[in-house]
Amino acid sequence: MTACLLAIVILAACSTQAAQPVPLKSGVEFASADVRSLQQDDFANPGMLWVTRGAKLWLEPAGSDGKACGTCHGDANRSMKGVASRYPRIDSVSTGLINLEGRIQQCRERRQHAPLMAYESDELLALTAYVASQSRGIPVNVEIDGSHRAHFERGRAMYYQRVGQMNLACTNCHDANWSKKLGAETISQGHGNAYPIYRLEWQAAGSLQRRFRSCLSGVRAEMFPYGAAEYLDLELYLAWRGQGLAIETPGVRR
Amino acid sequence: MSLARIQVPASAKRGEVIEVRIAIQHAMEAGFRYDNNGRTIPKNVINTLVARYNGTEVFRAELGSGISANPYLQFFMTAEASGDIEFSWVDDAGERGSERAAIVVVG
């Protein structure tokens, strides 16, 4: 009797325990052949326009000391390799959890003493895409222990929380129904390993937070503003949930 | 000025027909979208794109709003002498752009 109850409790705990989808699949695997080939072609990939822009910005002096990113960081393909795979994180300089966009903004403000680039601005997308693309092929691997734990738990709670007029949680589509159709779209597992992406629907590059906002809008829930703590926590949870997937930035999605 | 990327082969043999590709960052605003105040965002697309190879026109495109944002074009040309391929374009707002790439021709 006790054994039965124990088994039930354990089973119940396992079912609510956060888990990686099995098998783990990047969003590109749910895309059509045309979108996949667009991502694989480094010239035709429209996201590469942002990466190229980012490469130029990397060398552009900014701020009161006229320093460029490259002044301190040298060649990005050496110094930025692997960086994107570890974000979001609480790093040695930040006061809280930040994503790659936040890290770039922090550098601009504190190191370059340059004006901040607005979230979702073309410049910030370009630099983020450029830095993230230096980690292409490297598996996502984020920390969730220590000071990250509270953020991870909040991100996980948000992932499982039903919201909006449609009363849906991320898990309802991206765990229970990935590979099935939602209208004409094939539902992916909802990973962030290819971001910033070029989305054909947006006709532009965009961040993971832009995608969150699209999803929230889609379930008729209130969208938090860009940079919100809720998004950062969710980014961390998603990175943990998708760890092992290779960074693909700049991804192309429908 | 809009950022553009050009792709040509690193080198080509004289007389070889080579592939040229260009991608330009431009919204190609069709004029059917609305801003947050409900006003139509005015049409502004790259309407003319010209490619010149060592100063001679080799390709001209008249583009409309039916061309996707961040326009991408691929065409071919015969490699003759080493030099430059230069693209220039103009959009409905009169903004001009240009980009060039070097071509090395052997033989």
Added chain:
Amino acid sequence: MPTRRQFVHAAGTLAAASLLPLDVAAQSDPFAPLIADFTGGAPIKQGRVTLDIPELADNGNAVPLRVSVENDMSSASHVQRITILSEKNPRPVIGTFHLTPRNGRALISTRIRLNGAQRLMAIAQLSDGTYWSASADVIVTSSACWDES
């Protein structure tokens, strides 16, 4: 004495008939005026042109298109212009490309916007004054020309 139902039916038919356009035949090929603009009335032959476009495009904002013409591109005979026409886009001429013998090969690729499922037509003008065309039907699940956020 006709029943009320019969009377209503007859009245409905009469009304509908009077609403029929007199020139139903003129509700015709949307390409006709566009073709006339391009060719100046010259006849179009089928063949030599290949229009490569996916049968199903999952987003109408960026549909890959490739048009090619079987031609030597010599000074004696070459493709001078290729135009791409859309059946349903708000602006039906998608683009016109000008070529010369310097191109060596008549093949152009680009990405286009499609306002829903429709037929596309490519017409090529050769230096000998002849016109050749090809068309393709595309199904588009998410149309361009809509405001998406």
